[in-house]
Each structure stands twice: as structure tokens, then as C-alpha cells.
Amino acid sequence: MNQPQHNPASSALERARTAEPVQRDQGYLWLLLGLLMSVTVFEGYDVTIFHLCTPDIARTFHLDDAAVGRMASLVRVGGMAAFFLVMYADRVGRKPVVAATVLFYTLFTLFTALSQGLGTFTLFQSCAQLFLSAEFGVAIIMISEEFPATSRGTGVAMLNMVGLLGVVAGGFLYAIVVDSRWGWRGMYLIGIIPLLLVAFLRRNLRETARFEALRAQRERNGANNTDVLGTLRLAIEPLRGPYRGRILLVALLWNSVGLVGAPAVTFFSLYAKRDHHWTSSEISHAIVLAYLVGTLGHLLAGWSLDRIGRKLTTGVAYVVGAVAILTLFQTDSHGAMLTAMVITVFAFQGARTATATYSSELFPTEIRATSYSLTVQLLGQISSLLTPVTVGLLSKSLGGLGNAVAAVSLGPVIGALLVWIFAPETRGLTLEELEAAAGD
Secondary structure (H helix, E strand, C coil), rough: CCCCCCCHHHHHHHHHCCCCCCCHHHHHHHHHHHHHHHHHHHHHHHHHHHHHHHHHHHHHHCCCCHHHHHHHHHHHHHHHCCHHHHHHHHCHHHHHHHHHHHHHHHHHHHHHHHCCCCHHHHHHHHHHHHHHHHHHHHHHHHHHHHHHHHHHHHHHHCCCCCCHHHHHHHHHHHHHHCCCCCCCHHHHHHCCCHHHHHHHHHCCCCCHHHHHHHHHHHHHCCCCCCCCHHHHHHHHHHCCCHHHHHHHHHHHHHHHHHHHHHHHHHHHHHHHHHHHHCHHHHHHHHHHHHHHHHHHHHHHHHHHHHHHHHHHHHHHHHHHHHHHHHHHHCCCCCHHHHHHHHHHHHHHHHHHHHHHHHHHHCCHHHHHHHHHHHHHHHHHHHHHHHHHHHHHHHHHHCCHHHHHHHCCHHHHHHHHHHHHHHCCCCCCCHHHHHHHHCCC
16 A cells, blocks of 8 residues: 655645644733834934934035935944844843843934044934844834734834934924024933833843744754854855845845835935925924825735735835835925825835835744844845945036936835845745745
């Protein structure tokens, strides 16, 4: 009698489907989300004030377009360097990293406000971005590991959407503070006390259940070391085995978005204020309106990710964002620019939620933080690093910022094609099922 053939890959997938994932009670999930939301609020505030204050900083330090582009790119280097912090979350745990980063971000935000020249401003802002990016990355990982498969996309969306509070606060304060005697420096000083309060409240965070299980397994195997060499070996682990393709895909997706995301936030206020004579108040109101509506992009993306699917949601968000930003930098009237700005932010908020969800769920627990940071904050930021410099340099030869941004607006369309052709559909699958499927 013939014996049935044994398929190791199918068996691994079946074990993953029948395994009982670790579940937290609903009350703690809300507490976790609330304690981590502060990172998104401050990220929204930080990004908003940096880019709203770009004309004022440029005036203080006498910068032209090319110099603004170089400064923005150097600041982004800090966010890329967050990889070296986030990878430690796969060795020492998620909680210690997310607790330490908020304190150091506070310190360098204070130093930014006190900077006395372009060099020190750029250095301190780069360091602040390092710790803010690391904190945000680990927060995404914690949400992804603790929320159930049926609401993982929604959890990431809710974490992202509260960034609106920081954007609104930054937009309203800009119109008041930047023209006062405090100037743009006052915008950085305002956030210091709330940041210290957040650091105090984070004491109530727990380590994620999945990492606790991993740590227990490592202790049983005698492999729970946290030395530098062990951490570095872990950092290159995603580049080997079945996860190489996923690493490349996610990194390409973030770079596709970064081709236009970087110039949009870096140059919009400069483009509107200098080239189209918008006032500080008009710019701040436009930013606030765009992010108020843009919050719906997070909500719609979270709903669509968990009910319609990852592929269609991500692809549509990319294409709409590409068309909107092209329109934003190619139109002249105030109304058309405002409308295009709102649609641009709406689309890219949705794209950000969708791409972040992919980034955190396609890798196993032991390398999840490292892989997320490698794809999102290191390899995925290459275009964000280079594009501001490129746009700044192309601005003169192409006849202005609008034409320079138009030259790179194809990026998200390329990303949509990559999603449609290569990305897996992960809706409704547990992290254990996705890990098993990677070996198929």
C-alpha cells in the first residue's frame, strides 16, 4: 500500500495554522496603543515644524535651495542610523529600546533649539531623528506582535493616525510662535515637558508576549546573548535564506514612496511661500487641513487592509499619491494647490500605513525588529536621503522646484507595480503562518 508523501513546507504551514498565537486581553491592547501613540504624535509634530520652519531656518542661516536639500538629506541620515538601535530590540527586547529612545530624543530636541549655527542644527536634528525613528520603528513592531491577525492593519493605522495631533499642534503653533521673539527655536522648546511626561508613563509597558516566548526559547538553548558580535550577526540574518526576497521588496516599496515623499515635505512650504507668496498663516492652515483629512487615509487604509487586502489597498494609495503630488507642484492657483495638497497627504498617509504593515509582518519574531529597521530605516531611506539633494540641484536647471519634483513623481507608480506583481497577500494570516509560508 502506497504511503502518502510528506511535504515539510505544508506541514510547517499546518502547524502554524493550528498553533495558538499569544493573545493579550483587550484592555491591555488599548493601554499599549495609548502608551505608544505619543511617538506618532511627536513624529507628526517634529516633521511638521521642521518643514514649516524651513523658510525661516533658511533665512537664519542664509541657505539657497541646494543648501536646504543638503541639510534635509543630512538630517535624514540620523533616521537611517536608527537601524543600529532598532536591531538591539531583537536581542534585549522591545521595551528597553522604546523606553530609552524617548529620553534621548528629548535631549537632542532641546539641543536643536539651542543650536548656534547650521552645523550644530543639522547635527542635533540628525541625532534627534535617530532616536525618534528608532522609537517609532519599535512601536510598530510591538503593535504588530501584540494585536491579533484580524486587526493588525487597523492597529498600525490607529498608531499612525494620531500623528494628526502633532501635525495640528505644529501647524497652529507655527502661525503664532514663528513670528514671535522665540522664532523657530520656540517650536522645538515647546515639546520638552510633554516628552518627559511620556517617558515617565512608559514604565507601565510590558515586553511583547512573542518576544518573551523567544527569549525563553533562547535561554533553553543557551543562545540568549546580547554581545555586539551576536547582534551584528543577527543584523545580517535577514539577508540570508528565504527572507532575502522580502527584504528587497519592502526596501524597494519604501524607496518608491520616498522619491516623492521626501521632496513633498521638504519643499512644499518653501515652494508655497517663496514661489507663490503664501503667508505663514496660509501654509499652517493648509498643513492642518491636509492632515485632518489625511487622518481618514490612515483609517480607510486600516479598514481596507484587514477587509479588502494588502495588495489592492497599497497599490491604489501609491498611484493616487503620485498623481496628486504631480498636480501639487505643477499648478499655480491657491485653490488647486490646496486641494492637491490635501489629496497628497490623504494618499500618502494610507500608503504609509499599508507599507508599514507589510514591513512588520513579513519576518519572524527573532529578526522582526532588525528586518523592519533594515528595510524601512536603512535600505528603504536611500531615495529619501538622495532626493532632496537631487531636487535642490535640479531646481535651477529644470526651471524651478515644481519641475524638479515632477521629474521624480513616477516613484510610487513603480511601487504599485511591484506590489501587484511580487507582494504576497497577507490579510487574515497570523505572523506564524506568514513565517511558515516564507519557506515554501
